[in-house]
Amino acid sequence: MSRKKNLLNLVDKAIKKYFQESNTLQFLADNRYNRRIFSTTGQYDWFSGQLLYFLVRHTKPKIIVEISTSSGYSTLFMALGLKKNGFGKIHTFDMDAKALKAAEKNFKKYKVKKFVKTHLGDARVEIDKIKNLKHAGLYFLDSEHTEEFAQWFIEKLVVPAKESALFTTHDIMPVYAKVRKYNGPPWTFTNLHFYRTLLFKFKSKVEGIDLGLENLKLNIKKPKSKNGLYVYDGNEGSEPSFGNKLVSYMEKGEYLYCYDIADKYAKLLQSRKYDYFARGFQNEEGKPYEWNHSLWAYSGAVKAAYQKFLLT
Numbered sequence: 269m270s271r272k273k274n275l276l277n278l279v280d281k282a283i284k285k286y287f288q289e290s291n292t293l294q295f296l297a298d299n300r301y302n303r304r305i306f307s308t309t310g311q312y313d314w315f316s317g318q319l320l321y322f323l324v325r326h327t328k329p330k331i332i333v334e335i336s337t338s339s340g341y342s343t344l345f346m347a348l349g350l351k352k353n354g355f356g357k358i359h360t361f362d363m364d365a366k367a368l369k370a371a372e373k374n375f376k377k378y379k380v381k382k383f384v385k386t387h388l389g390d391a392r393v394e395i396d397k398i399k400n401l402k403h404a405g406l407y408f409l410d411s412e413h414t415e416e417f418a419q420w421f422i423e424k425l426v427v428p429a430k431e432s433a434l435f436t437t438h439d440i441m442p443v444y445a446k447v448r449k450y451n452g453p454p455w456t457f458t459n460l461h462f463y464r465t466l467l468f469k470f471k472s473k474v475e476g477i478d479l480g481l482e483n484l485k486l487n488i489k490k491p492k493s494k495n496g497l498y499v500y501d502g503n504e505g506s507e508p509s510f511g512n513k514l515v516s517y518m519e520k521g522e523y524l525y526c527y528d529i530a531d532k533y534a535k536l537l538q539s540r541k542y543d544y545f546a547r548g549f550q551n552e553e554g555k556p557y558e559w560n561h562s563l564w565a566y567s568g569a570v571k572a573a574y575q576k577f578l579l580t
């Protein structure tokens with residue numbers, strides 16, 4: 269059986285089996301921008317969070333590796349799944365001591381502390397202190413969004429992993445996605461995104477991290493109708509282009525973009541319930557819109573695609 273069928277079936281089965289538990293996660297979505305709980309805020313959207321939880325419930329991993337924790341938002345979806353399963357451990361890494369402290373407070377508050385082991389420091393160093401990560405059932409990447417870091421993650425964790433282990437990464441959209449951010453594109457000096465990009469460029473220069481922003485070529489699409497808006501595919505920086513390159517080596521269906529399936533579960537999971545809440549994220553009509561920018565694949569598919577990538 270192809271991996272394609274396995275992944276799509278697996279997701280569907282996981283959702284159909286556990287959708288009723290979705291209400292136990294809503295407090296997370298309700299508090300996504302609550303800085304007293306999540307001192308740092310990622311854009312881990314409602315549907316991606318639910319899917320993360322359902323797949324943890326369904327596949328029952330004994331070990332999960334997460335890079336990175338930040339203040340624990342994504343970790344909590346997984347930890348609540350493990351708690352309900354009754355076993356399992358997340359090894360989660362972050363180099364931001366303040367954010368990790370907030371995360372630890374949250375793990376205690378939401379009674380999942382025994383399912384999470386935090387590791388402070390550069391994940392590329394700390395990872396070697398943990399054994400048996402090749403037996404993990406889920407590898408989660410949402411960290412430094414560079415190709416270099418993603419390649420390190422794949423080589424270090426996904427290549428040695430079981431073929432059936434799941435891999436997921438955040439902040440990646442299919443190339444045909446049509447989205448907007450901070451009222452653009454186009455971005456002008458009146459848009460917040462314009463300043464954010466300048467700031468990131470400056471930061472990446474100072475910190476010596478190549479975010480791929482210097483040569484950033486955004487896939488901007490012209491509006492089709494007179495009153496339409498400019499859109500782009502939502503991919504910025506070197507990590508999403510690398511991720512999409514890997515996807516281009518996979519067979520259709522061996523991978524899964526949350527962007528593609530969020531609407532399918534609008535009724536069952538209320539996957540669009542928090543769209544109005546999405547800050548800065550919009551659809552092609554300029555309305556608040558969760559992009560659902562996560563990619564899922566089996567480790568085996570990622571490994572095979574990465575080998576093809578290396579050969580080209």
Ligand SMILES: C[S@@+](CC[C@H](N)C(=O)[O-])C[C@H]1O[C@@H](n2cnc3c(N)ncnc32)[C@H](O)[C@@H]1O
Nearest residue numbers: 310336338341342362363364390391410411412
């Ligand atoms: C987008 S945030 C993670 C968001 C988190 N998953 C959530 O749901 O809130 C990225 C995090 O990666 C961390 N990070 C970046 N480079 C790292 C490295 N080399 N080792 C460990 N953590 C790193 C940052 O400190 C930051 O907290």
